[in-house]
Amino acid sequence: MSALTINDVGPRDGLQNQPRILEPADRVRLVRALLAAGVTHVEAGAFVSPKAVPAMAGAAEVLAGLTDAGDAVLSVLVPNVKGYELATAAGARCVCMVLYGSEGMAQANVRMNREQAEEATAEILARAKQDGVRVTVTVAAAFECPYDGITDAGIILEMARRFLDTGVDEFCIADTIGAANPKQVQKLVGSLAAEHGASRLGCHFHDTRAMGLANVYAALEAGIRKFDAAIGGLGGCPFAPGASGNVATEDVVMMAEQMGFDTGIDMDRLLVAADLARELTGTAPGGRASAWLRGERK
Ligand code: COA
Ligand code: ZN
Numbered sequence: 050m051s052a053l054t055i056n057d058v059g060p061r062d063g064l065q066n067q068p069r070i071l072e073p074a075d076r077v078r079l080v081r082a083l084l085a086a087g088v089t090h091v092e093a094g095a096f097v098s099p100k101a102v103p104a105m106a107g108a109a110e111v112l113a114g115l116t117d118a119g120d121a122v123l124s125v126l127v128p129n130v131k132g133y134e135l136a137t138a139a140g141a142r143c144v145c146m147v148l149y150g151s152e153g154m155a156q157a158n159v160r161m162n163r164e165q166a167e168e169a170t171a172e173i174l175a176r177a178k179q180d181g182v183r184v185t186v187t188v189a190a191a192f193e194c195p196y197d198g199i200t201d202a203g204i205i206l207e208m209a210r211r212f213l214d215t216g217v218d219e220f221c222i223a224d225t226i227g228a229a230n231p232k233q234v235q236k237l238v239g240s241l242a243a244e245h246g247a248s249r250l251g252c253h254f255h256d257t258r259a260m261g262l263a264n265v266y267a268a269l270e271a272g273i274r275k276f277d278a279a280i281g282g283l284g285g286c287p288f289a290p291g292a293s294g295n296v297a298t299e300d301v302v303m304m305a306e307q308m309g310f311d312t313g314i315d316m317d318r319l320l321v322a323a324d325l326a327r328e329l330t331g332t333a334p335g336g337r338a339s340a341w342l343r344g345e346r347k
Pocket of ligand 1: 131
């Protein structure tokens, strides 16, 4: 069976936009529930300005509560050098940096232009190489931006060349507002995979227009074997109006396993994590297959 890696971004992308702000200890509980289900990659938090994203305050405490996570890859988002320094001081061994497909998204997210975000990323990447820290670069608004409209695919292809050449461990294409359709995914991700191979590419989809799973499928067909997803379909970006939750981890795991991929994830335990996400946030809707999956397991 072909292996598929799921990176659960619920504890970061999912929690950053919830009405309820969770204490670090509860975020640790959520990450632990995911690890217990066999999820090997989790985005555990963000070292960002707590004024910009109050829900991510205390990221160092989250990492401190997870020092026994073993081989699991716990990543944290960093927007600038300050974030990188705080993250590595807190023990982070994997950082996620964000690039932007549009100027509007870059400004709204980090008050930088695209070029400044690229410079910050290049600087952090150079340091991370020296420090032996793993680096994922995620391109936000890779298909469409809530401010600037359709993203120019040429921008994404050019960024991919630059950053894959400079040695990022992973280059992830994000449909931040959930606007992409499978044809667009097939075209952009197919071009990237044809040029670079799929081994260092990943995809990140939101389910705003109910095309999350269809987009995962299109990317799978293009050879992608690593996907971001959020437990319980948590999500939404505070700086991207109209964005709703990430594609739910339960749904992606269900579809992938049914198609013969091996995610290494235990569905019963994953549903326990989904229950916890709902209990803690009061909002995690659960995947589209939630009712069926639960009925199936009674
Ligand atoms: N971690 C913690 N605090 C940080 C920080 C970081 N990585 N970077 C800056 N700060 C602090 C500064 O020390 C300063 O604090 P002060 O007001 O107490 O002096 C404050 O944040 C503002 O710093 P400044 O450099 O002026 O940044 P800014 O106001 O232009 O904001 C960012 C820029 C990048 C810090 C902010 O927009 C941010 O954190 N964005 C993250 C957004 C995000 O996570 N989006 C989701 C990703 S898809
Ligand atoms: Zn997202």
